[in-house]
Amino acid sequence: MDKLLIRGRERLSGTIPISGSKNAVLPMMAASLLTRGLTTIRNVPDLVDVHTMSNVLRIIGAKVVFEDNVLQIDTETFNYPEAPYDLVRKMRATYYVLAPLLAHMKKAKVSLPGGCVIGPRPVDQHIKALEALGARIRLEKGYIIADAEELHGCEIFFDLVSVGATAQAMMAATLAKGDTILENVAKEPEVVALAQFLSSMGAKIKGAGSDIIEIKGVEQLQPTDFTNIPDRIETGTYMAAAVITGSRLTLEGADQKNIKTIIRKMREVGATVKTVKNGIEVAGPSVIKPTDIHTHPFPAFPTDMQAQMMAILSVADGRSVITEGIYPERFSHAPELCRLGAQIVIEDNKALVTGVHKLEGASVMASDLRASAALVLAGLVADGETEILRVYHIDRGYEKIEEKLAAVGAQMKRIKEGDDET
Numbered sequence: 567m568d569k570l571l572i573r574g575r576e577r578l579s580g581t582i583p584i585s586g587s588k589n590a591v592l593p594m595m596a597a598s599l600l601t602r603g604l605t606t607i608r609n610v611p612d613l614v615d616v617h618t619m620s621n622v623l624r625i626i627g628a629k630v631v632f633e634d635n636v637l638q639i640d641t642e643t644f645n646y647p648e649a650p651y652d653l654v655r656k657m658r659a660t661y662y663v664l665a666p667l668l669a670h671m672k673k674a675k676v677s678l679p680g681g682c683v684i685g686p687r688p689v690d691q692h693i694k695a696l697e698a699l700g701a702r703i704r705l706e707k708g709y710i711i712a713d714a715e716e717l718h719g720c721e722i723f724f725d726l727v728s729v730g731a732t733a734q735a736m737m738a739a740t741l742a743k744g745d746t747i748l749e750n751v752a753k754e755p756e757v758v759a760l761a762q763f764l765s766s767m768g769a770k771i772k773g774a775g776s777d778i779i780e781i782k783g784v785e786q787l788q789p790t791d792f793t794n795i796p797d798r799i800e801t802g803t804y805m806a807a808a809v810i811t812g813s814r815l816t817l818e819g820a821d822q823k824n825i826k827t828i829i830r831k832m833r834e835v836g837a838t839v840k841t842v843k844n845g846i847e848v849a850g851p852s853v854i855k856p857t858d859i860h861t862h863p864f865p866a867f868p869t870d871m872q873a874q875m876m877a878i879l880s881v882a883d884g885r886s887v888i889t890e891g892i893y894p895e896r897f898s899h900a901p902e903l904c905r906l907g908a909q910i911v912i913e914d915n916k917a918l919v920t921g922v923h924k925l926e927g928a929s930v931m932a933s934d935l936r937a938s939a940a941l942v943l944a945g946l947v948a949d950g951e952t953e954i955l956r957v958y959h960i961d962r963g964y965e966k967i968e969e970k971l972a973a974v975g976a977q978m979k980r981i982k983e984g985d986d987e988t
């Protein structure tokens with residue numbers, strides 16, 4: 567397994583290009599199954615998760631070509647409505663094919679994404695929405711098996727705000743007979759982008775980004791040529807790099823309207839952030855101020871930036887409290903940050919962070935995607951060398967991270983498995 571070596575305490579400067587959004591493009595890729603023909607998606611990040619989703623589409627029978635950040639998905643001949651366990655277990659988001667296959671092929675067989683319907687990372691809200699639209703769903707040997715002669719419009723009130731369930735319901739409703747009202751929906755920019763993608767295919771959707779989404783079912787959708795939005799979490803991660811190293815960075819292609827809460831928090835810890843012609847410019851403070859973080863659905867502070875904020879607050883001048891409101895156990899980065907000298911105590915869904923003057927480089931283990939990003943950020947500011955193991959986690963969601971950071975002055979390199987470290 568590859569690892570990253572980082573020599574800390576380097577000041578950064580320059581421009582980092584922001585890639586397309588991972589969490590926007592994955593549902594768009596699934597949505598291409600709602601029609602037959604050639605769909606093109608531009609500004610697609612070159613990520614492991616994108617290749618995993620591409621492989622699922624290939625198994626279903628679509629032809630997928632990815633070149634120069636452009637995806638071409640030909641669904642003319644797809645015919646196998648199934649997403650197998652060995653791919654779904656690699657990436658939960660492959661379950662997104664459930665709704666399009668059901669809506670277009672009238673049947674689907676998709677592996678549960680690890681755990682069970684209401685277990686860790688549950689899908690009960692997805693099931694509730696699809697059953698309300700008329701699907702018959704049964705669970706068999708770890709698979710969700712769904713069929714529906716016809717989907718019909720209805721009113722759905724989600725018990726809790728779920729990005730995935732909102733996306734699935736929206737996709738299924740586009741081809742249902744009649745009108746569908748979705749309430750208590752996710753308002754994330756990635757949901758808005760999916761609605762725009764579906765509308766470009768001929769869907770009739772309004773209200774995405776608000777509390778109520780209305781969808782008028784249509785007979786058929788057409789393939790589209792669509793440009794993906796920039797990745798707001800990648801943007802936030804590189805903002806955090808500027809803050810934690812006290813550097814000035816320009817993030818090219820960043821869309822400041824989707825990161826208002828992240829900008830607010832970076833300013834609270836002392837950064838200056840301004841909109842420039844082709845993105846945003848972030849200047850980190852000489853002393854990082856402590857602050858408190860509460861993660862909740864958009865437009866609140868995103869859970870996908872929680873680990874990155876914990877790295878920043880580990881070297882702030884005072885105590886901070888991080889409350890995780892989405893995934894209460896999402897703290898696997900805390901013990902690894904403590905190996906670098908951070909002082910963090912976890913109590914239920916809260917992390918009490920006491921800032922320290924400096925971190926010491928060490929060997930640490932990447933775990934989930936965003937926890938890995940937090941370790942890279944800590945490595946940038948730690949004294950000496952930090953070795954991050956299991957970086958395949960980071961390759962799932964960050965395109966060319968070591969090239970992007972090395973290009974602005976970070977002392978960072980990847981050691982491929984089997985290479986020696988000289």
Ligand code: EPZ
Nearest residue numbers: 589659687688689690691692727728729730870892893935
């Ligand atoms: C999306 O996951 C993102 N993934 C996640 O980003 C992100 O953390 C999450 O939304 C929250 O913003 C993609 O977009 C591919 P949810 P999703 O359904 O849709 C509970 C990253 O780092 N829930 O909004 O799976 C669930 O357990 C990834 O890029 C149910 O109880 O998240 C969680 O506590 C990690 N029942 C909460 O809702 C359900 O049926 C929010 O989950 C569905 C969800």
